[in-house]
Amino acid sequence: MDASGDPREDAFRRLYAAHFDCVLGYALRRTSRAEDAADVTAETFLVAWRRLSHVPVGDGARPWLYAVARRQLANQRRGELRRRRLGERLRRDLSVVVPDLSDQVVQDHVVDAAMSRLSARDEEVLQLHLWEGLEAREIGEVLGLPGTVVRPRLSRARARLRELLGNDPPGAGHIQDKQPTPIREDR
Template identity: 60%
Template sequence: MSPSNPPREECFRRLYAEHFDAVVGFTLRRTNRPEDAADAAADTFLIAWRRLAHVPDYPDTRPWLYGVARRVLANQRRGDARRSTLGTRLRAELPTAVADIAPNAVLDVDVEAALDRMGHRDREVLQLHLWEGLEAREIAEVLGSTSALIRPRLSRARARLRDLLGNDPPPAGHLPNEPRTLSRKEGA
């Protein structure tokens, strides 16, 4: 490579060093949350990296980056609006789609507290079994394991849970082959 044609990485490093503060300032002034501004600035420079051959030379570089950042922010706002609309719709439909969890709320807290005292591996197989209603074969598929390894692991984890709950069985809605109702954490 000739000295007049620096490598791609060097060009990008220079572009980033010269314009990062300006692009971050641009995005900060147009968002309510610093993390949104940081995401927009990162996406702007990702696009600049991908389209480095199209980035204009000085003095048009910064306006080009601002244009990219402006479009990134617009996409971000559209995505936020879609998520908000979906969230509103789901909150409106949730009460009719999910059974009332009030009768099991106290028992759910006990089960969740017992699960929190268990190791990660036990908690994982129990959540898949009790919450998702999966059997050992299905749990093995989710975890990328075999049924022969999961069956004894699930059996031991269920025994530990029974011990932690004082030998009380898991509450209704947490038994195998019964649909799981949302816990208070998930329903919020």
């Protein structure tokens, strides 16, 4: 018995120490991702803890643990199937509501090049305004700044972009044929 003085805990610790590697190996050989095998192993030993009085003593413990792990694998596969089916159903439902424009999306390299020459701060303000269709007050909410700070910043950013493009950028609102570029850190 260990320092805790609990015979149940001591029995579980011995079971865990003796069979953890075998159960993990069993799960690793039956899953494609190590984290899935780790989940199966953890769930198996959770069941073993809860049903410790049902775990056979001696040579019968490992097959019993494998049977529990087998059921945990089946539960995991059913859950993954449910998630995949739900995802497919959501994509199908969304395709009716929001048409897939991915084939129509074309990068505007001139605007991309001009935007990339701006500071990260100017680029972020312009993306929020031009691509997301936000006004200065709303941009301020996103950035945690008052609208009085955002308005001149937006005006200066538009002027810098206009100078780089040689004309006005498109009007506010989501640009359908433009994929957002990741926001860069300040240079």
